[in-house]
Amino acid sequence: MNPTKTASDIIHSSGGSGNIISVTHCMTRLRFVIDNNELVNQDEIKKIPGVLGVVNATGQLQIILGKDLIPVYVEVEKMFNGHADTQPAETVPLAPRQKKKVTALGILNTVIGFVASSVTPAVPGFIAGGMTLVVLLIITLISPEFKNSSTYSLLYFVSHSAFYFMPVFIAYGAAMKLGSTPIYSMIASSALIHPGFIKIAAAGGDVSFMGLPVLLDTYASSFLPALLIALVAARLEYYLNKVIPGIFKAVFVGTFTIIIAGGLGFLILGPLGAYIGKYIINFLMFLQNTFGALSVALLAGMMPFIIMAGIHHLFSPIIIQSLASTGSDSLFKPALIVHNMAEGGACFGVALRTKNKKLRAEALSSGIGCILAGVTEPAIYGINLRLKRPMYGVMAGGAAGGLVAGLLGAKAFVMGFSNLLSIPIFQQTLFAIVAGICTAIVVSSLVTYILGFEDIQ
Incomplete structure (x- = not known):
């Protein structure tokens, strides 16, 4: 994949840089705020090398790139800021855009879109701040006297600033x-x-x-x-x-x-x-x-569709406010991390079942990425959704893992990423989240293996 060509093709198929109001990104997605959606050719974007999928939701055109995001984003930003491609992809005059009928659902979508777009640029900083706190926590567990040092205090100021x-x-x-x-x-x-x-x-x-x-x-x-x-x-x-x-x-x-x-x-x-x-x-x-552990199970089971809709970043400010108000989060963060483990487990189930060596390698790579890095889009779009039935495994594993984590009282006390390396954020409820993680991986792997799928030849 050539990042420069991919970036140029994405901008062109999005209606040209003149049709793009702003450019941001999250962990795996390039996110555009578009002026005129009628100029966007989503089918064309999906065919561009490196693109895993396209979602147009929450007021943003979200282009899923996975591990190729950063090099493409750098090129897109250069072209967008330099207006290297200001001509829209479609130069035929369009009919005036008709006024949309105002409905309750339309208003809700507008509100969700506004909130999601507002939060997205800050999410990498929230994660960085949370992971810095995790690093400080690990160091203090190894060397308790470090907490009394000025270095600890200054680094705490750095990490806490992301939320304050x-x-x-x-x-x-x-x-x-x-x-x-x-x-x-x-x-x-x-x-x-x-x-x-x-x-x-x-x-x-x-x-x-x-x-x-x-x-x-x-x-x-x-x-x-x-x-x-x-x-x-x-x-x-x-x-x-x-x-x-x-x-x-x-x-x-x-x-x-x-x-x-x-x-x-x-x-x-x-x-x-x-x-x-x-x-x-x-x-x-x-x-x-009211619903106890069932609320974590339901959210974790539904998480694949929330992520595909691109609205999971709405959780970040709510998690931070919950941490500030109550000192912990026992819903969103447990559900997020358990879901990521379930995506990885389903990929392992695919790797065990398939006879295709290339698919096995892709599934193992995507599964490890979900568990160690918390990046699920390659697993969702490249493996589980593409093969269809593994998604049942993801939902079952997420729900089962969420139920176990909820019943045992898993709570996140610090903002962090949703991967295996972030489990220290659960502090005294570490056993609860580890039990939920193990359950999610095992159940999603077994369900995927048992249900099977149409193997790729």
Whole structure:
């Protein structure tokens, strides 16, 4: 595969760089925000060497590249920023886009798309921060006195910053999605976690803005206030650019945007986002208290379809907020890691059953990637979904592993990646998640082997 040619072909089949609003990536997917979806040729993209699949969901065109992501992304970013291919793939004039009928489902999809697009750019940082905490945890287990060193403290600051400053990172992603100037949303959001405001909030008392009372709350590690602030800042910037004369735009558009968005952040947007966030966490706790281990089993069993829809990154800010609010996450992270193990187990079942040497090698490689690296797309699209019946093994293994992990009380206490190397994040519930992992691998392997599949000749 030639990364430069693959990147060029992807951009061309996506309607040209002029049809691409923004470019980001997660662990395995290239993610575009597209201006006009009618110019995108998904069938053509699927045929490009290196592309494992295409998903158009949550307001993004997601191109699954697996291990080839980074070299292709580097080339795509060069071409996109340099506008090497600005002509759309389809030059025939299109009929005006018809207004879509407003429905409850359409509104829900729009909201999910906005949140997913806002979170995606920050996810690699969340994982890096969590894994740094894992490394520190392992070192302190080996050498307990290390925790008292200044090196430990400084590295903890580095890792914790990934979560503490989440409002700023989310504001950046939201502004990019909205096509506004990111720094305005970032400034207005960061005001909520300014050391001065935190000091005032800790001291208590009455605080007002323009004579109106301000709720004194802690907004660190929150994400909804930043989303709301970014929405308001984008609309303000658009409106101010229309009403402020050209000669004054450079000075007053940004000034008034951060003053108004920041003020509303303290008065309305921050408190509203915090209340909604707390209700989300309370609802999740209600589900777990009501359904117990079954909730982990159901989520793990459904996870392949959630990943294929490209909305699994929505879990990241909820996990972080749950960790900040309750100190642990006993739903999403256990389900995610157990599902990844089930994907790997199904691949091992394929490797044991197939008589095709090439397929066996691919299945083993993909299975090891799921378990050790937590990268599942090659397994999903290259092995399990392609052969169809192994997906039953994945679902059975995920559900069984999730049930065991849930019954034994598996809880993640730190944000981290969902692979075998990340199990220290479960700390005192390590046995519970190891039991869930072993169950997922064994059950998915056995079910896949027993059910069989149409072997590739």
